[in-house]
Amino acid sequence: MKILIKNGRVIDPSQNLDAVADLLIEDGKIAQIESAIRNPQSATEFDAAGLIVAPGFVDIHVHGRTPGQEYKEDTATLTAAAAAGGFTTLCVMPNTVPTLDNRSVVEDVLSRAKSEGNGVRIYPIASVSLAAKNEQLSEFADLKNAGAIAVSDDAFPLQDADFMRRVFQYARTVGLVTMLHCEDTALTGGGHAGVGRGGGVMNEGVVSTELGLRGMPRVSEEIAVYKACALAREVGNRVHILHVSTRGAVAVIRSFKAQGVPVTAEAGPHHFGLTDEAVRGYNTNAKMNPPLRTREDCDAIIQGLVDGTIDCIATDHAPHAAHEKEREFDGAPFGIIGLETSLPVSLQTLVEKGPLDVTQLVEKMTTAPAQLLALDAGTLKVGKRADVTAFSPDENWILEEETIRSKSKNSPWLRQTMKGRVKATFAGGKQIY
Amino acid sequence: MKRKHLLGLADVSATEITQILDTAEAMREVLSRPIKKTPALRGKSVCTLFFEPSTRTRASFEMAAKTLSADTSSLTVATSSVSKGETLKDTLLTMAAMGAGCFVIRHPSSGACELAASFSQKFGYDFHIVNAGDGCHEHPTQGLLDLLTIRQHKGEIAGLKVTMIGDLLHSRVARSNVHGLLKMGADLTLCGPQTLLPPEFGLLDLKMTHDCDEAIEGADVVMTLRLQNERMNGVFLPSVREFAALYGINARRLKRAKSDAILMHPGPINRGVEISDDVADGGQSVILNQVTNGVAVRMAVLYGLLGGEEN
Numbered sequence: 001m002k003i004l005i006k007n008g009r010v011i012d013p014s015q016n017l018d019a020v021a022d023l024l025i026e027d028g029k030i031a032q033i034e035s036a037i038r039n040p041q042s043a044t045e046f047d048a049a050g051l052i053v054a055p056g057f058v059d060i061h062v063h064g065r066t067p068g069q070e071y072k073e074d075t076a077t078l079t080a081a082a083a084a085g086g087f088t089t090l091c092v093m094p095n096t097v098p099t100l101d102n103r104s105v106v107e108d109v110l111s112r113a114k115s116e117g118n119g120v121r122i123y124p125i126a127s128v129s130l131a132a133k134n135e136q137l138s139e140f141a142d143l144k145n146a147g148a149i150a151v152s153d154d155a156f157p158l159q160d161a162d163f164m165r166r167v168f169q170y171a172r173t174v175g176l177v178t179m180l181h182c183e184d185t186a187l188t189g190g191g192h193a194g195v196g197r198g199g200g201v202m203n204e205g206v207v208s209t210e211l212g213l214r215g216m217p218r219v220s221e222e223i224a225v226y227k228a229c230a231l232a233r234e235v236g237n238r239v240h241i242l243h244v245s246t247r248g249a250v251a252v253i254r255s256f257k258a259q260g261v262p263v264t265a266e267a268g269p270h271h272f273g274l275t276d277e278a279v280r281g282y283n284t285n286a287k288m289n290p291p292l293r294t295r296e297d298c299d300a301i302i303q304g305l306v307d308g309t310i311d312c313i314a315t316d317h318a319p320h321a322a323h324e325k326e327r328e329f330d331g332a333p334f335g336i337i338g339l340e341t342s343l344p345v346s347l348q349t350l351v352e353k354g355p356l357d358v359t360q361l362v363e364k365m366t367t368a369p370a371q372l373l374a375l376d377a378g379t380l381k382v383g384k385r386a387d388v389t390a391f392s393p394d395e396n397w398i399l400e401e402e403t404i405r406s407k408s409k410n411s412p413w414l415r416q417t418m419k420g421r422v423k424a425t426f427a428g429g430k431q432i433y
Numbered sequence: 434m435k436r437k438h439l440l441g442l443a444d445v446s447a448t449e450i451t452q453i454l455d456t457a458e459a460m461r462e463v464l465s466r467p468i469k470k471t472p473a474l475r476g477k478s479v480c481t482l483f484f485e486p487s488t489r490t491r492a493s494f495e496m497a498a499k500t501l502s503a504d505t506s507s508l509t510v511a512t513s514s515v516s517k518g519e520t521l522k523d524t525l526l527t528m529a530a531m532g533a534g535c536f537v538i539r540h541p542s543s544g545a546c547e548l549a550a551s552f553s554q555k556f557g558y559d560f561h562i563v564n565a566g567d568g569c570h571e572h573p574t575q576g577l578l579d580l581l582t583i584r585q586h587k588g589e590i591a592g593l594k595v596t597m598i599g600d601l602l603h604s605r606v607a608r609s610n611v612h613g614l615l616k617m618g619a620d621l622t623l624c625g626p627q628t629l630l631p632p633e634f635g636l637l638d639l640k641m642t643h644d645c646d647e648a649i650e651g652a653d654v655v656m657t658l659r660l661q662n663e664r665m666n667g668v669f670l671p672s673v674r675e676f677a678a679l680y681g682i683n684a685r686r687l688k689r690a691k692s693d694a695i696l697m698h699p700g701p702i703n704r705g706v707e708i709s710d711d712v713a714d715g716g717q718s719v720i721l722n723q724v725t726n727g728v729a730v731r732m733a734v735l736y737g738l739l740g741g742e743e744n
Contacts, residue, residue: 212569282544
C-alpha cells in the first residue's frame with residue numbers, strides 16, 4: 001500500500017523542513033520526502049498543490065467521554081472528529097465514568113481505540129487520585145505499565161498543597177508528567193455548579209457584572225499556577241499546566257521557566273481567539289473552565305506562544321449533549337468541542353492576524369506537544385509512522401452543526417466563517433479523512 | 434410597543450421607556466376607578482411561572498393581567514413538575530401547548546428569561562416572555578415602576594441626583610435601575626461596601642462611593658436595596674448590625690438629602706437594616722406608591738406586548 005502526496009509545501013519542524021516536495025508513504029510509514037518523486041506505479045496519488053503537508057496534529061488535552069458518557073462522544077465519533085480536524089494523536093483525560101484511575105479502564109480505552117477507532121492513536125491520561133477525589137493516590141506505576149501517558153487532576157483541581165506535593169513526588173518516582181488544572185476553587189466557588197448553587201460560571205469582570213453571573217476571578221488561576229510551580233521547583237518533577245487563560249498565569253510560568261523549573265504549558269484556541277464578550281446572550285457554548293477572559297489575556301497568551309512560555313496548543317475538546325447545554329447558563333456544564341476548529345481558529349488568530357508564521361503554528365500543534373509527553377508522533381522523519389495532515393491555509397468555510405463529526409455540537413463558532421481547512425488526514429498510512 | 438419580549442432594560446431605549454411610563458399613567462387612572470376593569474386583553478392568556486418565592490411581584494402581575502381582562506394561570510415551583518426535574522424548556526412548552534401566550538417568569542438563574550425567549554417560535558408555539566426577575570441580572574418592571582414613581586414625584590428624571598445604596602452585587606433591581614436611570618439622564622451615585630459593589634460598575638457613567646453620608650448629600654432620590662440574604666453564600670459583611678450602622682437610612686442620615694427628597698425601597702424591607710422604622714413610615718417615603726405604580730407599569734407592559742394582537 002503506497003500513497004504519494006505530490007507538490008505540497010511540506011513543513012516538518014522536527015527536521016527543520018519547509019519546502020515544496022513530494023512525500024511517499026509505504027507500508028504505513030514515511031518512505032521518502034524529495035522533490036519530484038517518480039510514482040512507483042502502485043502508489044495512489046494525492047495532489048497537494050497549494051496545500052501544506054504537515055505531521056498529523058497532536059492534541060494532548062481531549063475529553064474522550066469513553067467509557068461511560070458515550071452519549072456525548074464515543075470512540076468512533078471522537079476519532080472521526082479528530083481526523084476532520086487534522087489530528088492523528090489524542091491524549092484523553094481521566095474524567096470518565098468510571099474514573100480512569102486503574103488498569104482496567106486504561107485497557108478498555110486502548111482496546112476501544114483499536115476496535116472502534118479509525119486509526120487515530122489514543123493515549124490515556126490517568127487520574128492522580130482514586131475516583132478523582134484527591135484523597136488517595138492512584139497506582140501510577142501500574143497505570144503507566146498499562147499504557148497511561150501521564151497523570152492529571154483535570155476537572156477536579158487539586159487544592160491541598162500537601163497532597164499536590166505527594167502527587168509530584170510519586171509521579172517523579174514513577175516517571176510520569178503531572179498535568180494540572182490550576183484553579184483556586186475557594187475564589188471561584190468551584191464545586192458549586194448548578195442552577196442557583198452559586199459557583200462561578202464565567203470570567204469575573206465587566207460582562208459578568210452586567211449579566212449578573214458569578215465570576216471566576218483571574219487571580220484564582222494565577223495563585224494556583226504559582227503554587228504548582230513552586231512545588232515543582234522543590235520536588236523537581238515535570239509539571240504541565242493545562243489550558244492557561246490569564247495574563248498573570250503566563251507571567252508566573254515565564255518566571256519559573258527562567259529559573260529552570262521543569263514546567264510546560266498549553267493554551268486552547270478559545271483562550272486566545274475569544275473573550276468573555278462571547279458569553280453575552282447567555283451563550284452556554286461559550287461556557288468552559290477556565291472561562292473566556294479578556295483581550296489583554298488573549299494578547300498575553302499569544303505573546304507566551306511566541307516566546308515559548310506556552311509550549312503548545314491543546315483544544316480541551318469537551319463534548320456535551322444538546323440538552324445539557326440548552327438550559328440556564330449557571331446549570332449548563334463547562335466545556336466546548338475543539339478538534340474541528342483548532343486549525344482555522346489558530347491560523348486566523350495566530351498567523352493571519354498574529355505574530356506566528358505557519359511553521360511555528362505547525363510546531364505548536366505537532367512536534368511540541370509530542371515532545372512534551374515523549375510521544376512517538378509529530379514528525380515526518382523517514383521510517384516513522386505515516387501520520388500526515390494536508391491543509392489549505394486559506395480556504396473559507398462555514399462551521400455548520402450538520403457537518404460537525406463530533407457527536408456533540410457545542411462550539412462557540414457555529415455558523416461562523418472559518419479560514420483554513422483540513423483537506424486530507426492520513427493515520428498510519430491510511431487516509432482517514 | 435414593537436417588541437416581543439421584555440427581558441431587561443439594557444436594550445430598551447429612552448423613547449420606549451417614556452412610552453411605557455405614559456401608558457402606565459393612563460393605567461393608573463384605570464386603577465383609580467371604582468370598577469377596575471378594562472377589556473383590553475380579553476381572550477389573552479397570561480401564565481406566571483415563579484421558580485423563586487415572591488409575593489408582591491406575582492400578585493402585582495396577576496392584578497395587572499386581571500384588570501386588563503386577561504385569563505391568568507400560575508405555576509409555582511414547589512408544586513409543579515419542575516421539582517421532579519422537568520427542564521425550563523419542557524415546562525414552557527407544556528404550558529404553551531395548553532394555550533398560554535405570555536409567560537411572566539421569575540427564576541434564580543441569570544439569563545433564564547433569554548433562554549425562555551429563545552424557545553418561542555422554535556418548537557411550534559409563539560409566546561411572549563416578561564422577566565419578573567432573573568437571578569442577579571434584571572428586574573425590568575421594578576426598574577420601570579421606580580422610574581414612574583420618580584417621575585410622578587419629581588416631574589423630569591433627567592438631571593435628578595439619584596443615590597442607590599446597598600447590595601449592588603446581587604441586586605437585579607439595581608441593574609435594571611442603573612440601565613433605566615442612565616438612559617433617562619439621571620445623575621447616579623452607587624454606594625455600598627466594596628464586597629457588595631463591584632468596581633466594574635465604575636465603567637458606566639456614574640459615581641461610586643463607599644461613604645453613605647457622602648452619597649446621600651444633596652440627593653433628590655434615595656433608593657435603598659434589600660440585603661439579599663438568600664444569596665449571601667460568601668462572607669460579604671461582618672454583621673447585619675454593622676451594615677445598618679454604615680449604610681442604613683435613618684432620619685439623621687436622610688437630612689443630608691434635599692429637604693424634598695423621596696425615599697424608595699423595592700421591598701420586602703428588612704426594617705431596621707436598610708431603613709429605620711421612622712423613615713420607612715415617614716413623609717418622604719414613597720414605598721407604597723411604588724407598589725401601586727407596580728400594577729400600573731405591569732398593565733402597560735402586558736398591554737404593550739399583547740394588545741393589538743389578533744386573538
